[in-house]
Amino acid sequence: MGSAYAKAVVDGILTGGVYALMAAGLTLIFGVMDIINIAQGIMVILGAYLSYSLSVHFGMDLFATLIITIPALFVVGVAVEWFFMRRLADRDRTAMSILVTYAVAILIEGGITQVYGVSYLQLHASYVDTSVHIFGFYLPYIYLYGFALAIVLLGALYAVLYLTRFGQSLRAALQDRRAAELIGIDVDRVRTITFGIGIAVTAAGGMVFGATNSFNPNSGYDLISRLLTIVILGGLGSIGGALVAALFMLVLEDVVAVAWSPVWSTLVFFAVLVVVLTVRPEGLFGRAATRAQ
């Protein structure tokens, strides 16, 4: 029994890291643009399907597919921002962005269904199907590799944010759009690239998700509701908050699944959000008046 709990905690931490990466894109987009990207979930699934095609048809290694899928999703993100997001009026921006990105999500879901159908798929590789024996239980290698990938990419994201000139502009735009414009930052360009980066990380998240779960075009809904819960709990706009919230929620979910039943663990996931927001409407790590406009 003890090992079941240990497995739950380890599982939760490892998958939590991957969720943190996907949520980081979502929270970054929100922080800079005031946009809630409902399409984030289906973008993850799109990334998984792209990796699937590349690995099945071209025999590419799953991690090698990222060399293609990450830039591909970056381009998708830039295109979505270019065509739709920048046309949203500043008034009602958040509300409108939810509807527009939902429409984008529906469009992509329809496209994926046309190409791949609705049956469940899963990504396969030698390290997906073999396990390592640690702490008295077996764990597929992909969980470890996926976690490592997520940490590396989150680290890269941090490096971009804090060590580059673009990151400086991005943080400036995040803090105060008008002031950033006044000192000569091209905020529109920053937003477009931010949206691209926020979507690009889903390619990596999607590959790991697709290797650890079976997925179909419908899986985007479940994912986006989890990701939204994580970013709201972590405080919108905070990558560190998203990381902590993702680890906390995924560990909690896995532990509840062991202690009680997997059926109710998902319910606990959402119930935590409702309870936390009842007590602290700004989220666990949110700034008190997060963009109270």
Place this chain on the structure above:
Amino acid sequence: MIPSRTALGVLGGLVALAILVGFPLAFSNPTTTTIAFFVLIFMIATTAWNAFSGLSGYIALGHAVFFGSGAYALAIGAEKLHLSGGWSVFALVPVSGVVAGVIAVPFGLVALRTRRHTFVVITIAIFFIFQLLAFNLGITGGSSGLQTPTPLWTAVGYNQRFYYVAAAILVLTVAMACGIRYSRFGLQLLAIRDDEDRARGLGVRTRRVKLLAFVASAIPTGMAGGVYAYFLGQIFPQFAFDPLFDISIALMAFFGGLGTLTGPLLGALVLESLQQEFTLNFSAGSLYLIVYGALFLVVILLLPRGVVPTLSSLAPRVREQIRRRAEVPPPPDQARDVA
């Protein structure tokens, strides 16, 4: 003479009512009446949703909770009362509305503490909680769903009965939405949409107003869910609590024009009949998803405020032209008198 706006509105309402009543008499083909029934269900839900979200600016993406609860309330009620079908089951439709309204109270108390994006996300989270409950509670029959009684009506006029019940609920819902829109209550909601803190500073009891509007919009949605469940004959958790329902009614209201009275009706009419057409003619639902998403994006790019507000902003110009043309130049002798 140019009729006033109100007169035009009343006239339009009467014409719409006549079409609503006459439609199934003119087109009795069961396929057509089935589509018409679904359109009415979405008209009710979209109008009800708009009465809260469109006016207050709080975009709720959890109204499927009310729709599904209404559907299950009718199914469970009919089972417990051993109703065998026929008109008596329709008597449970108000119960569906009440159940949805009662659920809306705690739902609203929790969700309405938050604003904007957080509100949206919390409604989605609560929606998923309800969907999970429907899948896992004993009373809902789990994933195998519940049967509703089968009415022993002949095929002739079978759909019409459901149609007219839905039509009656629609008329009541539109009347309610109209009442809210043109009352002090509606103005308070609009004030909340424009600036909630200022509205509160000016003495609007924002919490109470928001909660009341939330409950008011839940009740017709629940009734629509009840009729829907009876019409289908059985319900499953994934169809009663459908995330696409949440977004569909928002898209429909938005398509027609958020916060307007006719917008949600137009949106539901266009988008739901389009969806039904697609479902009937193309077995793959995915094509429909593509068309639906693309159509919506095109509307946003071309008519960012929705169809009705865009058209009505054109109306004054058109009226001005009509007035100019209608104006008869004064007879020459009168013109001389003035001079």
